Amino acid sequence: MKKTDLSKKRGSSTIVDCDHTFTIMLLGDSCTGKTCLLVRFKDGTFLNNNFISTVGIDYRNKLVDVNGSKVKLQIWDTAGQERFRSVTSAYYRDADALLLVFDVTNRQSFDNIRNWLAQIREYAQESVAILLVGNKIDLNVQRKVKPDEGKQLAATYEIPYMETSAKTGQNVNDAFMQLASKLTRSRVGGQEDSNKIDLNDSRNVASPYSSWCCGGASK
Template structure:
């Protein structure tokens, strides 16, 4: 696979182009499925066993001709693992915060997750809100507009994703990668705007929402 070839070259990477991204949110919102869809391009039917503690995957993506290595950490959503998750916030460059559009509770808990993020993560961390499982239209209980409104309250980008169909999964990670690459290469010249990038990709999506 291409990933294997990329892995051989990692020793020559500029450290600034290696970034730590963390997936956070309640248990069962689809964090592991989202990561597998992005990393392997597939959805594994059936429920994953709840992540115990934390695990990670390395994924190399090409951004504007440069290879960017994303070290993506999949965290446990259960309360008993929360202290473990906190320790990983501190050196994260990006956080993808997920809720399940079929679970009002997971959406209601987003504000609490954001409070933790703002307490433990670096002040310049890139945060994106994702409403996952947008393929389950009949079971939706959280409107797209609700996700948009919450994201606007916190000034963070938002989109809906489907780990099952792959809708917006790659876009979410690529938007993060582009933002991090821009910060590393030209921290004082912010030509790339994550909101504008997401907006420009709307037409390539067949469903789900954006901010």
């Protein structure tokens, strides 16, 4: 059964039909580029350094086509500051997918990924789809986290890994669209998402990259 979203415009209202609606949350430390990734995907533009950091929660909608299905993505942008953690955790349960972002030029943001995964385990749905994203690969000369380190961490938790640049747009659309495709396939096929994490398992397992793209560093 199709879901119907009423989208209002100035002076008129338009009915937009969609086959599926999914909620995607952007998570990660402050200043990792979460808002820039969202704006790049939604509007195709890049925010300069003068924008104001997200306070608490913000969101935007985008209608995309996934193999002929109209899919509405409700994308929630969250603040990475510690004082907002209790606010953002309240939204975890409603998320169908999580884009977990770190800055490849900021080692601390990468080291904190395990803490974010612990929060995900505590608050999110067991079946939530997770994509680990290393952002800002346009700043390759300032890189502090090697691509193999990102892949290794993702493999440990059995989640896919991708590298992006919100500035150039590299792999940004792919990141959101692959999540949308995965969620759509799961719903249509009636299958549970396989992106489950076991934070007690420290083994290095084979990375499930067969249907995901690991974006390389910019040249």
